[in-house]
Amino acid sequence: xxxxxxxxxxxxxxxxxxxxxxxxxxxxxxxxxxxxxxxxxxxxxxxxxxxxxxxxxxxxxxxxxxxxxxxxxxxxxxxxxxxxxxxxxxxxxxxxxxxxxxxxxxxxxxxxxxxxxxxxxxxxxxxxxxxxxxxxxxxxxxxxxxxxxxxxxxxxxxxxxxxxxxxxxxxxxxxxxxxxxxxxxxxxxxxxxxxxxxxxxxxxxxxxxxxxxxxxxxxxxxxxxxxxxxxxxxxxxxxxxxxxxxxxxxxxxxxxxxxxxxxxxxxxxxxxxxxxxxxxxxxxxxxxxxxxxxxxxxxxxxxxxxxxxxxxxxxxxxxxxxxxxxxxxxxxxxxxxxxxxxxxxxxxxxxxxxxxxxxxxxxxxxxxxxxxxxxxxxxxxxxxxxxxxxxxxxxxxxxxxxxxxxxxxxxxxxxxxxxxxxxxxxxxxxxxxxxxxxxxxxxxxxxxxxxxxxxxxxxxxxxxxxxxxxxxxxxxxxxxxxxxxxxxxxxxxxxxxxxxxxxxxxxxxxxxxxx
Numbered sequence: 001x002x003x004x005x006x007x008x009x010x011x012x013x014x015x016x017x018x019x020x021x022x023x024x025x026x027x028x029x030x031x032x033x034x035x036x037x038x039x040x041x042x043x044x045x046x047x048x049x050x051x052x053x054x055x056x057x058x059x060x061x062x063x064x065x066x067x068x069x070x071x072x073x074x075x076x077x078x079x080x081x082x083x084x085x086x087x088x089x090x091x092x093x094x095x096x097x098x099x100x101x102x103x104x105x106x107x108x109x110x111x112x113x114x115x116x117x118x119x120x121x122x123x124x125x126x127x128x129x130x131x132x133x134x135x136x137x138x139x140x141x142x143x144x145x146x147x148x149x150x151x152x153x154x155x156x157x158x159x160x161x162x163x164x165x166x167x168x169x170x171x172x173x174x175x176x177x178x179x180x181x182x183x184x185x186x187x188x189x190x191x192x193x194x195x196x197x198x199x200x201x202x203x204x205x206x207x208x209x210x211x212x213x214x215x216x217x218x219x220x221x222x223x224x225x226x227x228x229x230x231x232x233x234x235x236x237x238x239x240x241x242x243x244x245x246x247x248x249x250x251x252x253x254x255x256x257x258x259x260x261x262x263x264x265x266x267x268x269x270x271x272x273x274x275x276x277x278x279x280x281x282x283x284x285x286x287x288x289x290x291x292x293x294x295x296x297x298x299x300x301x302x303x304x305x306x307x308x309x310x311x312x313x314x315x316x317x318x319x320x321x322x323x324x325x326x327x328x329x330x331x332x333x334x335x336x337x338x339x340x341x342x343x344x345x346x347x348x349x350x351x352x353x354x355x356x357x358x359x360x361x362x363x364x365x366x367x368x369x370x371x372x373x374x375x376x377x378x379x380x381x382x383x384x385x386x387x388x389x390x391x392x393x394x395x396x397x398x399x400x401x402x403x404x405x406x407x408x409x410x411x412x413x414x415x416x417x418x419x420x421x422x423x424x425x426x427x428x429x430x431x432x433x434x435x436x437x438x439x440x441x442x443x444x445x446x447x448x449x450x451x452x453x454x455x456x457x458x459x460x461x462x463x464x465x466x467x468x469x470x471x472x473x474x475x476x477x478x479x480x481x482x483x484x485x486x487x488x489x490x491x492x493x494x495x496x497x498x499x500x501x502x503x504x505x506x507x508x509x510x511x512x513x514x515x
Contacts, residue, residue: 028054028093029108035115036068053108059094066113073118075151076252079110083166085132085152087113117279120259123244124149129161133178136227136246154178154251156207165251180207180224195220200232204249225249242281254281262287269293269301304398313400348453348515373412381466382493383410386483386509389474394484397477402484408511413450414492418508420444421459422496425506429498431461445510454513456482461503469495469507487513 030038030047037048041063045054066074066087074087081089093109116122121143125134128148133155140146156178157163165178171186182194194212196205197220204226211220227249228234236249242257259281263272265288272288273296283289294305294312304313307323324331324339331350332343338352347354375383387407395401421435421444428436435444441457458479460469473479482488488511497505 026056026093027108028056028060029110030054031110031112033115034069035072035117036066036074036113038111038113039065039067041065056093056109059092061090061092064089064091064111066115068115071118072115073145075114075116078112078114081111081113085150116259117261119143120279122151123253124151125153125155126158127155128158129155129163131155131161131164133164134158139244141244152251153246153253156180175207182207182210195222196224196226197229198226199229200226202226202232202235204235205229257281262289263291263293264288265293267293267295267297267299269299271301271303272296300401302395302397304400306398306400316400373415375410378466378495379410379415379493382469382509383408383491385466385470386491386493389470389483394474394480396480396484399477399481402481405484405486406489408489408491411450411490411492411512413448414445414490414510414512415494416448416492417441417444417450418492418494418510419496420448421457422494422506422508425459425461425508426496426498426501429501431459431503431506433457433459441510445512450512451515452512453515454485454487456485456488456511458482458507458509458511460507462505463507464497464505473509482509482511485511489513 028045030045030052032038032047032050032052037046039046045052045060045062045064064081066077066089068074076082077084077089080091080093091111121141124140124142124146125136126138126140126148127134127150128138132150134150134153135155135158136153138158139153140149145151154165155163156175163174163176163178167177169179169181169184169186170176171183173182175182194210195217196207197209197211198205199219203221204223205221206226206229207224211217213220223236225236226234227246234245234247234249238248240247240250240254240256242254244253246253259279261277261279262283263274264276264278265272265286268286270288270290271293272291273293274291277291278284278287280287292303294300294303294310295315298312298315300312300314305311305316306313307316309316309323322331322333322335322337324337326339326341332338332341332348333350333353336350336353338350342351343349343354344351345354345356347356349356390405390407393401393403421439421441424435424437425431430436433441439447441455445452445455458473460472463469463472473483490512491510493507493509495505495507
């Protein structure tokens with residue numbers, strides 16, 4: 001890729017102009033973000049989008065201004081305006097002459113500005129001589145820029161306003177342009193014979209202490225550019241660290257580290273308070289990357305909010321999924337808006353979600369098939385397992401976090417409903433809450449003669465043990481919620497097996513609150 005770059009100073013106290021000569025087909029790519037944007041005086045190259053690309057087919061000259069968003073400030077240019085130390089930059093971009101047209105691919109020329117929040121605490125550098133370049137040694141740390149201080153630390157002599165980066169070098173035995181070379185291209189000293197004092201032994205010396213000699217000299221090296229010759233870890237090419245020090249002697253401090261917003265996270269769940277934030281480069285202790293904690297003082301990494309009221313289940317004392325003003329625990333239609341709670345037939349299901357009118361007294365349900373209601377050891381094991389589960393606070397995912405609730409008592413009629421469905425699934429080889437006779441859990445409970453106010457049903461298959469079935473239910477949000485519902489006070493369960501069916505073992509749990 002062939003290109004030619006030349007530079008010239010337009011105004012030391014205002015801006016720097018960069019002339020980039022490139023092939024036809026090059027593009028000027030301007031990059032911005034939400035912290036600010038870049039405007040051009042002609043308005044032909046203004047950019048308020050994340051990235052803007054402009055085809056350059058002829059020479060263009062324009063003045064670019066970095067405009068910070070509200071609450072932010074300009075820090076520095078990067079790309080073709082990198083030499084400008086103010087928010088204004090004059091730039092010229094032009095194609096190369098045709099005789100140099102050996103280019104094989106297009107070239108993108110970048111222009112972007114760095115902004116930071118005004119609350120960001122940074123290191124400022126004293127500009128004693130007023131040339132807009134600061135001293136590496138004389139610093140203050142604060143959020144607000146102190147009077148007489150600047151962002152950059154590129155000045156190699158802050159007591160002389162005629163010495164600053166990129167100015168013309170003079171034949172005076174001084175490094176006028178702060179490039180670590182003295183009288184380059186002007187003096188009579190052979191650069192190959194010039195050695196620089198290296199106190200810290202890092203292989204780089206300082207340009208202010210030199211000797212001219214044609215043989216090696218202890219304590220002197222051929223490389224200049226060390227910005228701290230008392231620290232062997234600071235030299236050109238070193239890895240930059242976030243420590244308010246110019247580690248690599250490029251004139252910039254902590255470049256590559258961007259500040260961002262962090263949010264106070266007092267419950268340490270990974271979500272912070274959107275109204276309590278700070279700007280920093282590294283995340284401080286007690287802060288999170290993400291905001292929007294719906295329970296700022298309660299640990300809730302899942303951020304579950306069943307009723308979408310902006311208050312997480314973990315701290316919501318009033319969960320109302322259908323937003324009808326009635327808490328889910330008391331709502332006779334939890335998922336259907338029904339503020340009146342009308343229940344014409346008195347069956348526990350509100351009119352808004354009750355498709356069956358039970359206001360007429362139905363014929364007595366037939367007695368279920370005789371069943372030995374004495375609890376088997378398996379029945380007792382399951383009852384104990386469920387009650388042990390209910391005795392502790394449980395996180396049921398999308399259904400919320402449930403506090404410990406009271407123990408369930410065994411009920412023969414609920415066991416009969418469970419036996420009926422487990423047997424049906426095992427003998428007819430299916431797995432569903434709807435029976436082979438199209439019966440629902442409610443039908444089976446009614447047929448067992450149980451007069452209920454609320455009920456629930458859990459199914460599991462393929463596990464032979466109580467622990468195996470409980471593992472399935474405990475890790476499923478809806479099944480977990482059934483086992484933790486405080487309204488349920490009675491319980492029955494059953495396991496039926498059939499070696500020729502798909503899952504062999506079929507479990508049914510039935511929970512209810514009697515009327």
